[in-house]
Amino acid sequence: MSPYFFxxxxxxxxxxxxxxxxxxxxxxxxxxxxxxxxxxxxxFVLLEAFFVGMILLLVYAGAVLVFFLFVVMxxxxxxVKLSSGQQTRFRWLGSIVGLMFFASFCLATKSFxxxxxxxxxxxxxxxxxxxxxxxxxxxxxxELTSLLLLIAIFGIVSLAQGVLSTGKDFESI
Amino acid sequence: MVGIDPLLxxxxxxxxxxxxxxxxxxxxxxxxxxxxxxIAGILxxxxxxxxxxxxxxxxxxxxxxxxxxxxxxxxGLTINFGFLMNPLAIMMLLIVTGVGSAIxxxxxxxxxxxxxxxxxxxxxxxxxxxMIGIVLSNNFIQLFMFWELVGLSSxxxxxxxxxxxxxxDAGVKAFMVNRxxxxxxxxxxxxxxxxxxxxxxxSFQFTDLMPxxxxxxxxxxxIVGLLLFCGVVGKSAQIPLHVWLIDAxxxxxxxxxxxxxxxxxxxxxxxxxxxxxxxxxxxxxxGVIAYTGALTSLMAAILAVAENDIKRILxxxxxxxxxxMVMALGLGGPLQGMYHLTTHAFFKALLFLGAGSxxxxxxxxxxxxxxxxxxxxxxxxxxxxxxxxxxxxxxxPLSGFWSKDGILALAYxxxxxxxxxxxxxxxxxxxxxxxxxxxxxxxxPAAAHHGHEVHESPAVMTLPLVFLAILSAIGGFMGIPxxxxxxxxxxxxxxxxxLISSAVAVLGLGLAYKIYGRRASTDPLxxxxxxxxxxxxxxxxxxxxxxxxxxxxxxNIALFLSRFEKEFLLRLCVGGITNLARSGGKxxxxxxxxxxxxxxxxxxxxxxxxxxxxxxxx
Amino acid sequence: xxxxxxxxxxxxxIFSVGLIGVMISRNVLKVLLSLExxxxxxxxxxxxxxxxxxxxAGQLIVFFVILVAAAEVAIGLAIIVVMYRRLSTIQADDLxxxxx
Numbered sequence: 052m053s054p055y056f057f058x059x060x061x062x063x064x065x066x067x068x069x070x071x072x073x074x075x076x077x078x079x080x081x082x083x084x085x086x087x088x089x090x091x092x093x094x095f096v097l098l099e100a101f102f103v104g105m106i107l108l109l110v111y112a113g114a115v116l117v118f119f120l121f122v123v124m125x126x127x128x129x130x131v132k133l134s135s136g137q138q139t140r141f142r143w144l145g146s147i148v149g150l151m152f153f154a155s156f157c158l159a160t161k162s163f164x165x166x167x168x169x170x171x172x173x174x175x176x177x178x179x180x181x182x183x184x185x186x187x188x189x190x191x192x193x194e195l196t197s198l199l200l201l202i203a204i205f206g207i208v209s210l211a212q213g214v215l216s217t218g219k220d221f222e223s224i
Numbered sequence: 225m226v227g228i229d230p231l232l233x234x235x236x237x238x239x240x241x242x243x244x245x246x247x248x249x250x251x252x253x254x255x256x257x258x259x260x261x262x263i264a265g266i267l268x269x270x271x272x273x274x275x276x277x278x279x280x281x282x283x284x285x286x287x288x289x290x291x292x293x294x295x296x297x298x299x300g301l302t303i304n305f306g307f308l309m310n311p312l313a314i315m316m317l318l319i320v321t322g323v324g325s326a327i328x329x330x331x332x333x334x335x336x337x338x339x340x341x342x343x344x345x346x347x348x349x350x351x352x353x354x355m356i357g358i359v360l361s362n363n364f365i366q367l368f369m370f371w372e373l374v375g376l377s378s379x380x381x382x383x384x385x386x387x388x389x390x391x392x393d394a395g396v397k398a399f400m401v402n403r404x405x406x407x408x409x410x411x412x413x414x415x416x417x418x419x420x421x422x423x424x425x426x427s428f429q430f431t432d433l434m435p436x437x438x439x440x441x442x443x444x445x446x447i448v449g450l451l452l453f454c455g456v457v458g459k460s461a462q463i464p465l466h467v468w469l470i471d472a473x474x475x476x477x478x479x480x481x482x483x484x485x486x487x488x489x490x491x492x493x494x495x496x497x498x499x500x501x502x503x504x505x506x507x508x509x510x511g512v513i514a515y516t517g518a519l520t521s522l523m524a525a526i527l528a529v530a531e532n533d534i535k536r537i538l539x540x541x542x543x544x545x546x547x548x549m550v551m552a553l554g555l556g557g558p559l560q561g562m563y564h565l566t567t568h569a570f571f572k573a574l575l576f577l578g579a580g581s582x583x584x585x586x587x588x589x590x591x592x593x594x595x596x597x598x599x600x601x602x603x604x605x606x607x608x609x610x611x612x613x614x615x616x617x618x619x620x621p622l623s624g625f626w627s628k629d630g631i632l633a634l635a636y637x638x639x640x641x642x643x644x645x646x647x648x649x650x651x652x653x654x655x656x657x658x659x660x661x662x663x664x665x666x667x668x669p670a671a672a673h674h675g676h677e678v679h680e681s682p683a684v685m686t687l688p689l690v691f692l693a694i695l696s697a698i699g700g701f702m703g704i705p706x707x708x709x710x711x712x713x714x715x716x717x718x719x720x721x722x723l724i725s726s727a728v729a730v731l732g733l734g735l736a737y738k739i740y741g742r743r744a745s746t747d748p749l750x751x752x753x754x755x756x757x758x759x760x761x762x763x764x765x766x767x768x769x770x771x772x773x774x775x776x777x778x779x780n781i782a783l784f785l786s787r788f789e790k791e792f793l794l795r796l797c798v799g800g801i802t803n804l805a806r807s808g809g810k811x812x813x814x815x816x817x818x819x820x821x822x823x824x825x826x827x828x829x830x831x832x833x834x835x836x837x838x839x840x841x842x
Numbered sequence: 843x844x845x846x847x848x849x850x851x852x853x854x855x856i857f858s859v860g861l862i863g864v865m866i867s868r869n870v871l872k873v874l875l876s877l878e879x880x881x882x883x884x885x886x887x888x889x890x891x892x893x894x895x896x897x898x899a900g901q902l903i904v905f906f907v908i909l910v911a912a913a914e915v916a917i918g919l920a921i922i923v924v925m926y927r928r929l930s931t932i933q934a935d936d937l938x939x940x941x942x
Contacts (some may be wrong), residue, residue: 057844061852068856068879077871091882098849098893103904107885110908111622111870115878122919126926148829155835160854163847165847173895176901180919182856189902196909196937200903203913210920318915819937825865 056097061088081119088112100176226334228289230281236272236317238448240265244349247457247566251342258342259332264350266328269323269356277314286311286710290431291364295656302427307812308362308430312562315802316359316494323486324352325687328660330577331478332683334584344384351377355487356560361492363428364413367495368777371455374488375402380481382475394471397799405458416502419444430778434501442505449502449509452495453516460546464522467766469543477580480535485542485572490565493549497558504556514554516662518645521547523764525652529659530760532747533590534579541616542572544649552631557640561710564627567699571624574692578609581681581689582664592660593747597669601678604686606665608693613661615696617654617729623699625726630705632725633718647728654732662740704711849890856883870925870932874918881911 067087071080088111095104176179184192243265248385252256268385280286292306307313335341354377357370376399381397409434413428420426422437426432437445456462467612483489496503503509524543531537545568552561582598582605583590597731599606628650635643668677680686705712739748762768815826856879863876885904892900926932 054844057848061848063931064852065855065859068859071879071881072859072867072872072876076871080872082879085880087882091871091886094849094852094886095889098889100889100901101892101906103885103889103901106905106908110912115912116861118916118919119871119875122461122923126932126939127917134880141825141930142866142922145821145825148825148832149830149858149862149865152828152852152861155832155839156854156858157851158839160847161834163845172857174896176889176892176898180925181898181901181905184902185905192906196906199910200913203917206917210917291931430899604932816941818941819935821865828861828865 052095056060057094060090060093060097063087068163077123078120081116081123084119085116086114098176099174102176102178102181228276228287230289230291232272232276232279233289233291233309236269236275236276236321237360237734238353239272240349240352240356244346244353247342247346247349247479252346253342255341258345259328259335261355262345263325263328263332265349266321266352268317269352270325271318273314273321276309276320278310280309280314284590285690291361292429295764300519301519302425303365303428304363305366306362307360309360309374311710312497312708313359315566315704317356317561319490319566320352320355320359320487320543323573323692324355324482324570326691327482327486327577328572330481330685331476332477332686333682334580335476338476340384342776344381347377347380348478348482349383349386351483351488355491358491364416364430365428366522368406368410368413371491372406373461374491375406376813377400378402378472378483378488381479382472384475386592388474389472390471393472394468397731398468398472400439401465402458403453403463405456408451408454409458410455412448415444415451416448419448430499433499437501437505444472444510444739445502446506446755447504450512450571452499452502453513456492456550457516459495460489460494460550462492462516462547463523463542464766465522467544467763467770470539470763471716473533473539476536477576477583480539481573481576481580484539485576486569489542490569492551492559493546496553498564500553500558501551508752510554510556512554512734514639514642517547517550517552517554518642518649519547520544522645522648524650525649525656527760527763528656529652530757531656532592532842534582534592534595534660534664535576535590537592537656538572538579540576540654541657546618546629548631548649551642552634554705555642555774556632557631557634559705559712560627560630560634562708563705565617566695566704567623567627570692570699571622571696574608574612574696575690577615577685577689577692579650581605582609583680583687584685585611585678586609592664595664596761597665597667598678599665601669602680604680604689608689609665610661611693611696613657615699616649616657617733618725619729620722620726621700623696625722626700629717629722631713633721634714635720636721647725650725651728651732654729655736658733659740662736666741675795716740774800804830846890846894850887853883856886860908868916868933868935870922870937873934874915877918878911878915881907902909920921 064087067083069089070083071087074080074083088107092104092107092112095101095107240262243261246261247258251261270421272306280288288310290306292304294302295305296303328345331341331344331348335344338344351374354370354373358367358374361367361370377398379395380396383392386395400531416433417426417428419440420433421439422432422436424432427436437460440448458465469484470487473480505514521544524547525541528540528544529539543597545564549561549564549568553559563641582595582602585605586595586600589595599610611622616621616629618625632643632646635646645679705715759765860866860876860883861878861880869871872884878920885907888900888907892898892904922932925937929936
């Protein structure tokens, strides 16, 4: 049963990510990413990493992508008109480079294709286990990330302040 | 045994330099003070030289002293600064400072009216310092330094009246010609140094080179000798680089007396005598030297016949006598050459100063055809001039007789063609000097010259004349050869040569009297010689040939090189590099198009390529 | 049979898609979204390795990556808002003041 679930979620993930890149409407992009995150979360659950899967849903899909949606709604975007052609010639090159990257990635991971099955180890990333490690071995990074979030808040507030308060430009502050 | 006091030598060396510095720094506005400082400087040197002379010759054998300070020491290259005092050096030093003192004192009177005379005395002191430097140097590099410095002083003094175009040009000409010869000289010095092997490495010092000569290949030694002779050809104005000496008469007369008669031009002879050990083994070099000297002597003597400017006649006579000295050295007689140099210094300086006195009295008139019967109007000048003339012609018992005879005897015993050339030159010398004397000094004086009354020059000018006249007269009896080269036994007089040369001299004077004794208004020779006279007037076309060469060959080479530099080196090479950088920049700036995604693309492309290289796929 | 390789292949595909998205998007918002895809792909491969090696460290790293990604997205969006206010556009091509 597991292989089929894997293929199902993998297919959804791939389709969703393609939609993120290829769709025109920005709303579609964001919503496609939400779908992608969902399927990713399911994959995590398949890998028995429950805690991380939940966190992904809560933080990512719950907060970050909703924030994205807010901004997309706020900005009142019209249809994207075709660009003036500045970058157009490089866009084709971009795809090619991406494919080159994929090829080199495959080259790098060649050896792992023949690796043994995943069920080899039996760790389960439950909340208790992860929590225990988080608050003992990884306490310092945990505290530091809270500091990081604080700094991020400072940054956002100062960036947005100039725009929202009197409608003046950022520069005038 | 009283040794030489080195302090005296250093004082004698640097006193004129101190004088020059003092004048330049403090006394450039005061004519009186600057002349006194300069005279003091040279007199101090003279006094020290006299003291050193006594110190040297109180000993038997005469004392010798060398002192050196290491100036540059780089691996195998050692250059010292010092002096080598020996009998030859002290004699030359006495001449330079003694005759120099007389001329300095004379200049005080001569340059009295000139507004920029302080500058003159500064240059004169600088020259004295440089000349003393040449005399005292104990190694080739120091000698070369002072050689060039003397050339510079000469340039400054010839072109002293720089506002006059002919004077400025003459200064440049002298400097250029000397520069040319100095190039050969320097090549010779370096070649000699590279060949020298004194056991303790290579050296420029004379005393180190003397034993090292034996180990050098004779053919190379000949080349060295010829290259060093190049320097002599330029400085002592031998053929073909004699052209500057005639035009150098544009300078003030004391300059002509000091530099271009007594001392600087004699520096070449002095060099040959001082470093004679280099030339001695090579008969080819000596032969070239001898013939160059002889031909110069004859050519100058012939050209003097066609000159009408008193200073130029004397300049040609200098050339002629220098040729004789060089010939003497080429024949293996450094003693005879230096002896003649000494006596020549006496009477040539005397003649030039006398000419200066005449020029001064006649308010800068230099054409002899405008001078009448000066003997009566300017007795002191006239009589001293006569003594000088007779000494120059080699009349017994004046000093010139003894020294010139020494050279002619040397030529007689060694080489008949050279003797004939020298004797002919002496004959011509007597003729043109007689011509000069009879035209300018003999006969009835004119009533006045250009409305001015002509009278004798002031004492400050005539006293040096008298001093030099006395020296010219008794110079033969002062035993100079013994002091110059104490090791050589005194030579007996060759009666046959003496009689022949005296006869030739008297013949020359007699012929001059016959043609010019009864004063005509113009030169009768012009009509007699006809078209040949034009050749003489053009100085055997040397200047014209050189001028053509410079205009047509030299200029074109210079233009070609200038164009080469501008087009190839500057535009292609340097400009090419800048254009390369500029066009490279112009091409690569398109990478900075301000689009972030483009940068991301390049970034990722780079990462992929790096990965592929690391995995050794590419 | 699902091996580590399949998870890695999936991760690679998602990463490449995200990379292409970053490079060819005309819209700055889409660029940011593609960036999220990149992060997601890395997270997947971290967790896969963690399960394979029996080490919880991979999952903890994912935890922190998610946190940092959240912060980064927030700031990125703030910047986009400022950009919109200034230039009235969110086309990536219009951001070219640092041109040669």
